[in-house]
Each structure stands twice: as structure tokens, then as C-alpha cells.
Amino acid sequence: MRARVTAHSRYAIADIDKRLYGSFLEHLGRAVYTGIYEPDHPSADASGMRTDVIDLVRELDTPICRYPGGNFVSAYNWEDGIGPKEDRPTRLDLAWKTLENNHVGIHEYADWAEKAGVEMMLAVNLGSRGLDEARSFVEYVNHPGGSYWSDMRRKNGRESPWGVKTWCLGNEMDGPWQVGHKTAREYGHLANETAKALRAFDSDLELVVCGSSHSDMPTYPQWEATVLEETYDNIDHISLHMYFENYEKNTANFLALPEKLDRYIGTVSGVIDFVKGKKRSKKDVKISFDEWNVWYHTRKQDQVYLEGKDWKYWPPILEDVYNFEDVLQVGCILNTFIRRSDRVRIACIAQLVNVIAPIMTEPGGPAWRQTIYYPFKLASRHGRGTALQLDVDCPTYDADMAAGVSYLDIAGVHDAEAGSVTFFAINRNGSEPLEVELSLERFGTPKEVSHTLIRHDDLEARNTKEAPDTVVPQDGNGVSIEGNSLSATLPPYSYSMIRVGL
Ligand code: AHR
Numbered sequence: 165m166r167a168r169v170t171a172h173s174r175y176a177i178a179d180i181d182k183r184l185y186g187s188f189l190e191h192l193g194r195a196v197y198t199g200i201y202e203p204d205h206p207s208a209d210a211s212g213m214r215t216d217v218i219d220l221v222r223e224l225d226t227p228i229c230r231y232p233g234g235n236f237v238s239a240y241n242w243e244d245g246i247g248p249k250e251d252r253p254t255r256l257d258l259a260w261k262t263l264e265n266n267h268v269g270i271h272e273y274a275d276w277a278e279k280a281g282v283e284m285m286l287a288v289n290l291g292s293r294g295l296d297e298a299r300s301f302v303e304y305v306n307h308p309g310g311s312y313w314s315d316m317r318r319k320n321g322r323e324s325p326w327g328v329k330t331w332c333l334g335n336e337m338d339g340p341w342q343v344g345h346k347t348a349r350e351y352g353h354l355a356n357e358t359a360k361a362l363r364a365f366d367s368d369l370e371l372v373v374c375g376s377s378h379s380d381m382p383t384y385p386q387w388e389a390t391v392l393e394e395t396y397d398n399i400d401h402i403s404l405h406m407y408f409e410n411y412e413k414n415t416a417n418f419l420a421l422p423e424k425l426d427r428y429i430g431t432v433s434g435v436i437d438f439v440k441g442k443k444r445s446k447k448d449v450k451i452s453f454d455e456w457n458v459w460y461h462t463r464k465q466d467q468v469y470l471e472g473k474d475w476k477y478w479p480p481i482l483e484d485v486y487n488f489e490d491v492l493q494v495g496c497i498l499n500t501f502i503r504r505s506d507r508v509r510i511a512c513i514a515q516l517v518n519v520i521a522p523i524m525t526e527p528g529g530p531a532w533r534q535t536i537y538y539p540f541k542l543a544s545r546h547g548r549g550t551a552l553q554l555d556v557d558c559p560t561y562d563a564d565m566a567a568g569v570s571y572l573d574i575a576g577v578h579d580a581e582a583g584s585v586t587f588f589a590i591n592r593n594g595s596e597p598l599e600v601e602l603s604l605e606r607f608g609t610p611k612e613v614s615h616t617l618i619r620h621d622d623l624e625a626r627n628t629k630e631a632p633d634t635v636v637p638q639d640g641n642g643v644s645i646e647g648n649s650l651s652a653t654l655p656p657y658s659y660s661m662i663r664v665g666l
Contacts (some may be wrong), residue, residue: 167558172605178506182526185544186512187226190234191654197478198527199517221280230285235259238291245269276305290334317540336377352394359398372401379428392439401452409460420563422496455514489623495539499575532632549579587662591654602650612665615640
């Protein structure tokens with residue numbers, strides 16, 4: 165099967181915001197406890213943080229991490245997580261039916277984020293609480309001193325403020341499962357008043373308002389229209405979430421789901437433009453796609469725990485073990501974000517450690533990279549610069565979710581500073597290789613090319629503690645330079661990164 169792709173140095177989509185490669189850590193299952201924090205672990209540092217996990221997060225190169233939820237945040241008291249650990253209360257976390265001892269709070273998270281080299285993106289509770297607790301939290305985190313909450317932070321051992329820029333105003337407030345769920349009008353009003361108060365503190369904060377939890381919600385996309393009508397002038401981003409499932413074990417349908425993601429982004433972009441027009445506004449609200457991933461491998465078994473009455477500390481829930489097929493999916497999802505990087509400025513893989521995550525740990529044992537770690541790492545490390553508007557000509561197939569799905573899913577990024585163009589390409593055809601002719605217009609002469617390939621004969625192949633290197637990137641040999649073009653052979657069901665030095 166043949167495909168032709170043209171990239172032109174002047175046909176650009178946008179400069180990619182590095183936060184497109186963000187991540188997420190929630191107080192959920194073993195994400196925090198025995199994930200990033202395990203004081204008794206052989207690799208733990210003086211603060212109880214697992215340094216083996218910090219090393220893997222650094223290698224992943226995710227620039228920002230959202231915290232502390234997720235559904236958890238909607239009944240969370242941030243003040244429970246400050247002061248001496250022995251005085252912190254144990255609470256019932258209503259979202260995940262878990263006991264929370266609050267041994268990790270804002271100080272511990274901030275300390276971990278600094279060590280892991282990630283910027284903090286914090287969420288405030290607009291479910292069980294409201295404006296007052298949100299403004300106190302922001303004062304605690306960002307004010308230098310001389311006020312009640314900032315002096316409390318200093319007393320608790322942190323002299324200088326953390327200066328957190330990006331704040332989420334609640335989480336999935338459209339969802340009936342959310343503690344403190346609201347109608348769009350109620351939430352929009354509360355979010356707007358909270359945004360005004362936070363802006364009175366610091367007009368430069370970047371504020372994220374909740375959009376729909378997914379595009380099958382009955383309130384979508386009217387929810388976005390109503391919430392934006394209430395908040396447009398005072399916020400910067402609208403948050404969207406989407407999880408990808410393959411219960412029917414149909415790879416062609418599964419790998420077509422990013423078309424649905426693309427439609428979702430397109431529709432919400434339209435709603436943003438509609439409200440902008442109504443308000444005669446000059447401002448552009450962007451999309452923060454702050455939860456996305458494959459999530460279905462453990463959903464049914466976790467239901468048993470979530471329906472029970474067995475409150476435990478950090479139960480092992482949402483521990484999806486990813487396979488090679490998920491590598492292809494994660495590659496297509498990241499490509500969608502790159503192609504939509506004019507509208508999507510922030511995106512967070514959900515989540516980072518143990519809970520539907522690229523990194524897994526065993527309590528007291530090792531940490532390892534799941535299969536999906538690799539496409540994320542490659543995009544995060546090499547997908548920075550200017551997203552290119554590619555012209556793609558490739559045979560297509562029809563799936564349940566969309567007709568005309570291109571067998572070749574490809575995104576291109578030009579890094580002018582480094583003098584490189586990088587392509588991320590997925591062959592969605594399981595029976596034939598794709599022969600791709602890639603013309604590079606007005607980039608100068610390609611000098612060198614490298615090909616990194618991820619593929620496995622078995623779509624179900626997984627990385628486990630016992631066999632952590634079952635699915636890993638290898639050097640590919642399928643790409644050559646021919647004048648100003650590249651010729652690439654992409655094996656059936658494969659992920660490729662092609663880097664061109666100019
Ligand atoms: O990431 C797991 C959960 O998915 C989050 O807590 C919630 O926001 C979403 O429904």
C-alpha cells in the first residue's frame with residue numbers, strides 16, 4: 165500500500181505549547197502512595213519519595229503534572245494535607261472508596277514536582293467546597309508572606325511561594341458521579357465568581373474551566389456553551405477528557421477512535437468561537453485536554469471494589485496493563501493533539517504512575533515502563549517546535565466511528581532551533597506495509613535521517629515486572645533520503661518516529 169505526504173516549511177499549524185505533553189497524578193489507588201511516595205522503599209529519599217520513579221518521570225520528560233484530582237478533588241480539603249503528618253486527619257475519599265491519611269499534601273507534592281522536573285498544575289475543589297477555600301489555597305501556594313495563609317505556609321517550612329500558574333476550577337462538574345455535581349448554569353456561575361476572585365489576587369494566572377467529561381455526555385456540547393457564556397472573559401482554557409476502550413477487541417475500530425477525538429476538539433473549538441462571537445470578544449479561549457488515555461483493561465474488575473464497602477488505604481485499582489495495540493492508539497492520540505495544537509495548548513495523559521499509567525511500580529520492588537511509556541516519551545522529547553500542516557494522500561477504511569479513516573496516521577514537527585523535522589507515523593493497516601513517499605519542501609537539504617520503530621507480532625504483548633522489555637523502541641531501517649524526499653517503509657501495525665536532520 166502506498167501513501168504520499170508533503171511537508172512545507174511555511175505550512176504551519178502552530179507553535180506547540182510544551183504543556184501538550186503534560187501528565188496527571190490523582191490521590192487514587194496507588195498513584196501517590198506506593199507510586200511516587202513510599203517512605204520504606206529502598207530507593208526512597210529523605211522525604212519518602214521513590215527516586216526510581218523520579219528517574220523514570222525525568223526520562224519521560226513530561227513538563228507539567230495536574231494534581232490532586234480528578235474526582236478526588238471534589239471532596240478534598242487541601243488544609244488536611246499541611247502541618248505535621250501525625251496531626252493530619254484520615255478521611256474517607258468518596259470518589260474512590262478509599263482511606264486517605266493525607267501524608268502527601270501540597271508540600272510533599274511540590275517537593276516531588278521539583279525533583280521530577282515538572283511544573284505543578286493544581287485543581288481546586290468546586291464540588292463540596294467553593295470560592296473561599298479556593299482563594300485560601302491560592303494564597304497559601306502563591307503569596308510571598310504577610311497574610312494568614314502565606315505565613316502558615318512559611319511556618320510549615322516553605323519560605324518562598326511556589327508560583328503555580330495553571331489552576332483547574334473543579335473537575336468534571338458535568339458528571340452526576342461527581343461530589344457536588346452541578347448544572348452548567350450553576351457551575352458556570354460559581355467558576356466565574358471563583359475566577360474573578362483568583363484574578364483579583366493575580367491577573368496572570370491561567371484558569372481552566374470544566375468542559376464535558378466526554379463527548380457522549382447527554383449535556384454535551386450545550387454544557388460548553390453555557391459554561392463559556394458564564395465564564396468567557398475570566399478564564400483561559402476549557403478542559404476536556406476522553407478515554408479509549410476496545411472491549412470488542414476490534415483493532416480497526418479501536419484505532420479509528422482518534423477521529424472521534426478530533427471531532428470532539430473541532431466541535432468544542434466551534435462552541436468557543438460561537439461564544440467569542442456572541443461576546444464580541446477578541447480573546448481566544450484554548451482547550452486543556454487534561455485527561456486522556458486508554459482505559460478499559462481493568463474497568464470491570466474495579467467495579468467490584470468500587471461497589472463494595474471495604475474502605476482501604478491505596479487499593480490497587482485502575483492498574484491497566486497496556487499492550488502493543490495501545491502503543492498504536494497512544495501514538496494516534498498524540499498525533500491528533502499535535503495536529504490540533506492551535507486549539508489544544510495543554511493535554512495531560514491520565515495518569516502518570518500505577519493508575520492507568522505509563523509507569524508501574526511494585527511496593528518494595530521495582531518500577532518499570534509500560535508499553536505506552538515509549539510513544540509518549542518520543543513525542544514529548546522530540547515533538548516540540550512548530551506543528552506542520554501535512555498534505556496526506558493515503559488509502560482509507562471505514563470504521564464504526566468514522567468513514568474514510570486514513571491507514572497512515574502522521575504528524576510532523578519542525579524544530580528550527582535544532583534544525584530537524586520529526587514525523588510520528590502509525591500504520592493502521594495490520595496486513596500490509598505502507599510505502600510512504602515524504603517530500604520536504606523548503607526545509608533545505610535533508611542531511612541525515614533516523615528511524616525509531618515500535619512493533620511486535622502480538623498486539624497483546626505487554627511489559628511486566630518479569631519481562632519489562634517485551635515492547636521497546638528499536639532502530640528501524642525502513643527510511644532513506646532521496647534528494648528532498650524520504651522514502652519510508654512502515655511495517656503492518658507499527659509506530660515509527662522519523663527524524664530528519666537538516
Ligand atoms: O482518571 C480517572 C478519573 O477519570 C478521574 O478521577 C476523573 O476525572 C475521570 O472520570
